[in-house]
Amino acid sequence: MTASPPSKSSDSSVPMTFSAPLVPDPQATTPEAIETLKMQLRRKEGSWVEWGKACNTLQKTGMKPQDIFEATGFEPIQQNQLIAASQVFDSMVEGGVSEQAKAHYETRGSDSLYEFRILPKDIRAEAADFAYSNNLDSDQVKDIVKGLRDYSYSATPPAGFAKTMGDAAAYHYWRLARQQGDLQARSRLIAQSLRFVTSDSARSQIEKLLIDFSVVKEKKAPRLPLFRLENEADSPVIMPVAGQMPLPTDDYKTVPAIEPTEPFGMVKFSGTGAWVPVPGWQVILKAEDPIALLVLCRDLPNAPDNISATEQLMVVVDRAKREWNEFDYFVVDADGQLEIRWFDEAPAMPLLGGVVLIMRPKKIFDENYTHELWQLDE
Numbered sequence: 001m002t003a004s005p006p007s008k009s010s011d012s013s014v015p016m017t018f019s020a021p022l023v024p025d026p027q028a029t030t031p032e033a034i035e036t037l038k039m040q041l042r043r044k045e046g047s048w049v050e051w052g053k054a055c056n057t058l059q060k061t062g063m064k065p066q067d068i069f070e071a072t073g074f075e076p077i078q079q080n081q082l083i084a085a086s087q088v089f090d091s092m093v094e095g096g097v098s099e100q101a102k103a104h105y106e107t108r109g110s111d112s113l114y115e116f117r118i119l120p121k122d123i124r125a126e127a128a129d130f131a132y133s134n135n136l137d138s139d140q141v142k143d144i145v146k147g148l149r150d151y152s153y154s155a156t157p158p159a160g161f162a163k164t165m166g167d168a169a170a171y172h173y174w175r176l177a178r179q180q181g182d183l184q185a186r187s188r189l190i191a192q193s194l195r196f197v198t199s200d201s202a203r204s205q206i207e208k209l210l211i212d213f214s215v216v217k218e219k220k221a222p223r224l225p226l227f228r229l230e231n232e233a234d235s236p237v238i239m240p241v242a243g244q245m246p247l248p249t250d251d252y253k254t255v256p257a258i259e260p261t262e263p264f265g266m267v268k269f270s271g272t273g274a275w276v277p278v279p280g281w282q283v284i285l286k287a288e289d290p291i292a293l294l295v296l297c298r299d300l301p302n303a304p305d306n307i308s309a310t311e312q313l314m315v316v317v318d319r320a321k322r323e324w325n326e327f328d329y330f331v332v333d334a335d336g337q338l339e340i341r342w343f344d345e346a347p348a349m350p351l352l353g354g355v356v357l358i359m360r361p362k363k364i365f366d367e368n369y370t371h372e373l374w375q376l377d378e
Helices: 031-042 048-060 065-072 076-094 099-107 110-118 121-133 138-152 165-178 183-196 200-210 249-253
Strands: 226-228 290-296 312-318 330-334 337-341 353-360
Touching: 031 048, 031 065, 048 065, 048 076, 048 110, 065 076, 076 099, 076 110, 076 121, 099 110, 099 121, 110 121, 110 138, 121 138, 121 165, 138 165, 165 183, 165 200, 183 200
Parallel strands: 226 353
Antiparallel strands: 290 312, 312 353, 330 337, 330 353
């Protein structure tokens, strides 16, 4: 995803000649406007920022990413990357990014802005200026962006470091250097830290590593509490409750039919909620205020490699569990969106609940097996 037609990503794409905005009015979704959008995307007219906004507009009209790809040549993954990067671009402009950085990112560097999507909106402009002034490419941005995000969560900077983007990057490499036992790798990390540091006190902290070779062991993120449904006893049937007998027939007839949605048998009804079958395990019973969230494996932190990135999982969260500890994952608010994260130390941001467990759907080798009566054991 760059400022060039869909191809191999690069931050050094050739500057583009700009045309009029693809969608002057984001609400212009008439058939004529949609056709114009598709044609301009097909011709690669405009900037990558306009491409992202155009893809977003087409998706909002109901077009599927695959249909957009067939009409424009932009693959689904490129569409999502351009959309996310264009939204980061808008937020950094709103945040007061410098004119030089703005002009740079209008024509190239969309890969870097895509990485900045995980940053809080209020620091994206500062981060973009930092990356631009230090001539960082997308790989370098990807290497430090999580460190910048975690640094921003602290109400006060770590001892010796200042609340600047340079010290945030320096602190990221300083921590990695302290955990590194290999002297050559340690020296490279120290050099990176000294490259970005801005405060004298932080520089002194970093230079101490040149004579102090002790290694501080990294805290390992705990394994995700993954469980798979294995048998029928773990999958209770969910059904609506009509009321207490004796019960009028009309009340009985008005109970809506339910249609469980796989893979977890979720049940929707005409009201404002839904139910999902959950086994009565002790870990569930101990939760004071449990709630379920559906999530793809790829959206989990520290997701295991042996599970497909697109596997649908169900996260059970206890909203009453708000006291931090280093052995659990927690749900937090990130710019209005829920996220699941692990913290190696108590965060400044409020915790909205702790992860009780993450449930995988029951593994079925032959979905039709149980429907064939002749296959049942006598």
